[in-house]
Amino acid sequence: MAFLPRRPLRPSHFLCIRQVVHRQNFNVRYLSVSAPLTNSNSETKSEKEQGTQVTSKTTHFGFKDVPEYEKEELVREVFSSVAKSYDVMNDVMSFGIHRLWKDHFVAKLDPGRRPGGEPLSILDVAGGTGDIAFRMLDWASDIHNDHQSKVLVVDINEDMLKEGHKRSLTTRYADGSRIEFKVQNAEFLDAVPDNSQDLYTVAFGIRNFTNIPAALRAAHRILRPGGVFACLEFSKVNVGIFDMIYQQYSFNIIPLMGQLVAADRDSYQYLVESIARFPSQKEFAGMIKDAGFEISGDGYEDLTFGVAAIHTGVKV
Amino acid sequence: MPATEFSVLVRRLPAHLSKVPFRCLRRRSYHSYDHLPYNLYTPSQEKILSSALKRVPEYGFVKQTLVQGCRDAGYLDTTHAVFQDGVFDLVKFHLYAERNKLAALKPQIDEEEGKSIGKRIRRYCMERLKANEPIISKWTEAIAIMGLPQNIPQSLEELAKLSDEIWFLVDDKTSDFDWYTKRASLAAVYSSTELYMTQDNSPRFEKTYEFLDRRLAVVQSAGYSITNIASWATFTCFASINLLQSQLSRG
Numbered sequence: 001m002a003f004l005p006r007r008p009l010r011p012s013h014f015l016c017i018r019q020v021v022h023r024q025n026f027n028v029r030y031l032s033v034s035a036p037l038t039n040s041n042s043e044t045k046s047e048k049e050q051g052t053q054v055t056s057k058t059t060h061f062g063f064k065d066v067p068e069y070e071k072e073e074l075v076r077e078v079f080s081s082v083a084k085s086y087d088v089m090n091d092v093m094s095f096g097i098h099r100l101w102k103d104h105f106v107a108k109l110d111p112g113r114r115p116g117g118e119p120l121s122i123l124d125v126a127g128g129t130g131d132i133a134f135r136m137l138d139w140a141s142d143i144h145n146d147h148q149s150k151v152l153v154v155d156i157n158e159d160m161l162k163e164g165h166k167r168s169l170t171t172r173y174a175d176g177s178r179i180e181f182k183v184q185n186a187e188f189l190d191a192v193p194d195n196s197q198d199l200y201t202v203a204f205g206i207r208n209f210t211n212i213p214a215a216l217r218a219a220h221r222i223l224r225p226g227g228v229f230a231c232l233e234f235s236k237v238n239v240g241i242f243d244m245i246y247q248q249y250s251f252n253i254i255p256l257m258g259q260l261v262a263a264d265r266d267s268y269q270y271l272v273e274s275i276a277r278f279p280s281q282k283e284f285a286g287m288i289k290d291a292g293f294e295i296s297g298d299g300y301e302d303l304t305f306g307v308a309a310i311h312t313g314v315k316v
Numbered sequence: 317m318p319a320t321e322f323s324v325l326v327r328r329l330p331a332h333l334s335k336v337p338f339r340c341l342r343r344r345s346y347h348s349y350d351h352l353p354y355n356l357y358t359p360s361q362e363k364i365l366s367s368a369l370k371r372v373p374e375y376g377f378v379k380q381t382l383v384q385g386c387r388d389a390g391y392l393d394t395t396h397a398v399f400q401d402g403v404f405d406l407v408k409f410h411l412y413a414e415r416n417k418l419a420a421l422k423p424q425i426d427e428e429e430g431k432s433i434g435k436r437i438r439r440y441c442m443e444r445l446k447a448n449e450p451i452i453s454k455w456t457e458a459i460a461i462m463g464l465p466q467n468i469p470q471s472l473e474e475l476a477k478l479s480d481e482i483w484f485l486v487d488d489k490t491s492d493f494d495w496y497t498k499r500a501s502l503a504a505v506y507s508s509t510e511l512y513m514t515q516d517n518s519p520r521f522e523k524t525y526e527f528l529d530r531r532l533a534v535v536q537s538a539g540y541s542i543t544n545i546a547s548w549a550t551f552t553c554f555a556s557i558n559l560l561q562s563q564l565s566r567g
Contacts, residue, residue, distance in 0.1 A: 109397045114383060117393045198394045226391030228398050294358050296399050314391075314398040316360045 059210055062273030071210045072185075076157055078267045079128070079208075083159040085262040086129055092261055093254055093268075101308050102203060105232045106135045108301075108310060111199060112144025119148035120198045123222065125186045125215075126205025127153040128160025130167055130179070132232075136201070137173055147178075152192070154184035155205075187214040192222045199223075203232040207278040216291035223315040229293055234275040235284070235302070235309035242305050250275065281309050288313040356412060361399075364389040365409040373450060377403050377457040404467050407458045411474045414447040415481055422485050433486050434536060440482045441506055441528055445513060449521065456514050479503040501539070505531040 058065045061074050082089065090098045113119045120140070124133045133151040140146040155161050161181045173179045184191055186202070186209055200219045209215045219229050237243040250272040258268025279287065285299035293313025300311045357365065368385020375381040379402060386395040399405040421443055429435040448455060462471035479502040490498065509531060513524040 108402075109394070110379065111394065114393050117387070120394060198392050199397070224392060226386065226395040228392075228394050230397060294360060294398070296361055296405065297356075298400070301400050312398045312400065314360075314395055316358075 060277050062270045063277065068210055072156065075208045075210075078270050079157045080159040081264055082262060082267050083128070083157070083163050085264075086160070086163065087131070089258065089262055089268075092257055097304060098204075101232060101303050102131055102135055104303065105201075105203060105230070105310055106132065106139050109136070109199060109201070109228070109230055110139070110143075111136045111149065112140035113146035113149055114144060119146065119150070121196060122149065122151045122199045122201065123189075123192060123197045124151055124153045125184075125189075125200065125202040125219075126155055126208070127201070127203065128155040128157055128164050130164035132201055132203045133164070133179055134167070134171060134173070137178055141172075150178050150180070152180050152182060154182045154186070154189070154192075156183065156185050158183055187211050187218055189218045189222055194221050195224050197222050197224065198227050200227065200229045201231070204234065206231055206233055207274050213287060213291060216288060216293075220292045220315055225315055227315050229288065229313045229315070231288075231311045232308060233284075233311070234278060235300075235306050236280040238302065238306040246307060281306065281311075284311055357409065360389070360391075362409075364391060364395065365406060366413070368406055369410055369451070372406075372454050376454040377407060377461060379403060382406055401467070404461050404464075404470075407461055408470065408474065410451070410458070411478070414444060415474075415478050417447065418444060418481055418485060425485075433488070434532065436486045437482060437502065438528065438532055440485060441509065441532075442525060444478065444482075444506070445509065445521070445524060445528070448510065448513065452513060455510075459511070459514070475503050475507060479506065497539075497542075501535045505535055
């Protein structure tokens with residue numbers, strides 16, 4: 001087990017300056033060596049190619065700082081490589097709890113046409129494999145007897161969308177009249193007109209965006225007044241002892257399982273690092289507010305002691 | 317109300333401590349007249365929730381009411397999803413809004429009820445209960461929602477705030493242990509009366525207000541007995557200490 005970090009890794013370790021050296025070593029050990037996603041070749045190549053852009057803004061990719069223009073590609077590689085085993089791994093890593101979270105998320109939004117109302121237009125962002133989209137359509141059909149509301153699933157990653165499309169063929173939405181898949185960058189959403197959607201959902205996607213505030217502004221643009229932005233995402237655990245266990249689990253066990261089950265350690269290392277880098281519940285609620293949304297109360301609900309959280313905001 | 321409890325504690329510190337340069341240890345007054353009260357709800361949320369409350373007699377405390385409220389306020393059906401606690405948000409808004417309306421009645425009540433604290437407390441309780449009249453047929457649903465385990469802390473907090481508000485409005489200035497007993501006993505009286513009201517069929521809820529009078533009388537007499545017992549206990553305690561001291565000094 002020599003390749004495992006010897007002491008518990010917590011986000012705070014990586015935020016203080018004294019740890020910088022350790023952090024870089026860590027990344028060299030776990031991300032760069034034999035990693036298809038962050039190998040130094042690609043970096044030097046793009047540096048040469050893009051010359052002046054080397055000095056442009058950087059963002060984080062896991063614990064590593066990368067130029068903004070590179071993150072998109074790196075994230076694409078991660079998800080292309082996990083697309084096939086994505087759902088199996090979710091089940092293995094979360095002991096199936098992610099299903100409960102997603103079910104609760106959909107039950108909370110309670111989507112569907114109501115008597116005297118209009119059918120809904122729902123935009124599911126970063127919803128590649130369609131997990132949330134199928135759940136919402138099921139909810140609308142079975143609970144509200146609504147067979148008209150539509151979901152547009154967008155994702156930056158074609159491979160994930162292909163998985164979703166393949167899955168849609170085995171459901172009652174196979175004819176494609178209620179569900180549509182499109183490659184879109186969540187920061188721009190070019191194909192979605194202004195003020196056109198009732199509901200914007202993003203589940204376990206937003207932490208991978210290069211520019212989260214831009215994505216929130218895009219969400220604000222495409223929603224109708226009264227439309228709701230809803231986000232299900234990993235967050236910060238708020239019970240001390242449980243946080244300790246959770247950190248150990250996510251940094252030591254998850255990459256190992258990624259290696260064993262999906263034969264892809266690096267992608268899962270990125271996964272846990274991106275979770276640790278994502279802002280806390282309060283900070284993220286503040287970002288939603290800054291994008292122009294109104295929130296109610298704290299604006300979020302913790303799931304499983306804050307392992308995940310649901311944030312909502314409304315465009316007024 | 318941590319700020320309140322804190323200021324009460326600080327007041328009890330030795331005098332020189334309150335001159336400590338640290339801001340957090342300085343004595344702070346409980347209520348600011350210079351700052352606008354913090355508003356929990358944005359104007360649009362207030363609009364949605366108050367139009368939803370108008371629909372309560374029709375639908376009850378259910379999600380449908382909230383959706384209807386969003387529609388009535390000119391928003392979409394999906395807008396209801398922004399309320400994190402769903403129907404409980406509607407209940408909380410009713411409690412919050414009606415509690416804040418009490419302050420506006422203060423000049424009128426001060427004039428009509430005179431100086432008697434008992435009379436004024438009774439009047440504030442009546443006014444608050446009157447605000448429940450339009451929705452009383454569905455109020456048991458709200459009580460059930462408030463009683464759900466995840467909602468109990470917030471419900472109790474709201475009850476404590478109501479009780480505190482009423483004591484504040486009758487110009488109560490206590491800063492000793494009474495502060496707690498007064499608020500606790502008023503909260504007990506108010507909540508039991510509210511429960512009685514849900515089952516009351518008498519015209520204009522006469523029986524509820526009679527029930528309120530009886531509860532208040534019981535608390536008042538209990539209050540007197542507790543005060544009497546406390547002063548007897550203090551006297552006995554000091555007397556025994558003095559007796560012991562004199563016996564010991566005699567040797």
